[in-house]
Amino acid sequence: MKKIGFLSFGHWTPSPQSQTRSAGDALLQSIDLAVAAEELGADGAYFRVHHFARQLASPFPLLAAVGAKTSRIEIGTAVIDMRYENPLYMAEDAGAADLIAGGRLQLGISRGSPEQVIDGWRHFGYQPAEGATDSDMGRRHAEVFLSVLQGKGFAQPNPRPMFPNPPGLLRLEPHSEGLRDRIWWGAGSNATAIWAAKLGMNLQSSTLKNDETGEAFHVQQAAQIRAYRAAWKEAGHPREPQVSVSRSIIALMDDRDRAYFGRGGDDQDQIGFLDERTRAIFGRGYAAEPDILIEQLKKDEAITEADTLLLTVPNQLGVAYNAHIIESILTHVAPALGWR
Secondary structure, eight states: OOEEEEEEOOOOOOOTTOSOOSHHHHHHHHHHHHHHHHHHTOSEEEEOOOSSSSSOOOHHHHHHHHHHHOSSSEEEEEEEEGGGOOHHHHHHHHHHHHHHTTSOEEEEEESOOOOSSTTHHHHTTOOOOTTOOHHHHHHHHHHHHHHHHTOOOOBOOOSSOSSOOOSSSBOOSSOOTTGGGGEEEEOSSHHHHHHHHHTTOEEEEOSEEEOSSSSOHHHHHHHHHHHHHHHHHHHTOSSOOOEEEEEOEEEOOSHHHHHHHTTOOOSSOEEEESSSSOEEEEOOOEEEOHHHHHHHHHTOHHHHHOSEEEEEEOGGGOHHHHHHHHHHHHHHTGGGGTOO
């Protein structure tokens, strides 16, 4: 394992028990946590994207703000639902945010997850082509996005432009060189992981995937990663691929940790259904003293296979407590797993 970052869903609720009671709180605390994580030595600050929910939604203002307030940490998403996206406008936003961050964006994209509303992408003005599914539409948007990120001209210039044009066809601006190689696909199945490898995207594998073999979650996820790497090698891409997995991992360091997370109940895989046809397996969480955590995590085959581990954080407990969670893992657990 080469890198460790955090992944925040950016929940907020007006409950007095929450430290994050508004959208403004969620956004500003996300920036503060990224700054704190960088100071602690973490490698990445990643944010989930959900629509029609009291969670983080439009990622690029947040990514740009984090980029402006930090200098080293990688900044990313896990994941942007491409069914909702205009891929050309998204390429402009992504290029701008990446330039502000000095080339540190690591954008996770995907076809999306179960939603708060029915076919929410329709409200954004999108619908699948005749005979296609919403998943097909999401993958098509992703392919267009990848194409325009290459920075090649494709638009015919106006012969009487307002401003002088460079010669030839025009590309989208601002263009950020190298961003195309920092796009990740959030794969829920082995087949989509292989598809992502063929297109030269890095792989994000979350805490759930299609239950394809009935084996333990981490075993299935490790097999998915191996299938992805094999497809990448077969495709002959010139660079090495990157793979991340996410986990809920809490080191029980004090009475506060034990009060929040010491009661167990999340130490087994769970089975559910993403829709009426798709059986999914949800990976277990980890909460234990550091020495026990180390032994448990060494047995997690997918963590062993991955390059990056993303720690899902309970953001509503506040910046200071989440920084404590990250520091506990970096200091007392990660070195024994081969980090740094």
